[in-house]
């Protein structure tokens with residue numbers, strides 16, 4: 590398996606893990622775009638959001654809820670943003686579905 594996030598999940602590649610349970614892992618983005626930039630990923634390899642099946646509904650809901658819990662633990666009660674890039678044109682570069690948790694600075698809208 591050549592997926593970089595699967596390697597992070599399997600601890601074959603080092604990362605700064607901030608949360609882990611039986612279904613998901615959260616770790617710091619290597620190239621942070623905000624003071625807090627954490628990636629929350631399901632342990633199951635799903636290439637992109639579009640490839641998630643009905644059976645992944647609960648899993649993705651869990652991952653999203655964990656992202657919001659981490660945000661509050663990180664002191665982001667004033668606000669934070671959760672982003673999924675789905676597909677190349679949206680900026681997806683790693684094809685293992687992930688939620689970006691961003692916060693700690695004023696966010697612009699519309700996003701770039």
Ligand code: 5GP
Nearest residue numbers: 593604616617618619620674680681682683
């Ligand atoms: P995407 O562009 O697919 O939405 O997001 C991929 C994210 O993964 C990027 O923000 C990028 O900085 C991050 N990333 C890529 N490779 C690694 C890595 O090896 N370790 C960590 N911690 N983050 C990575």
Ligand code: ZN
Nearest residue numbers: 592595634685
């Ligand atoms: Zn993967």
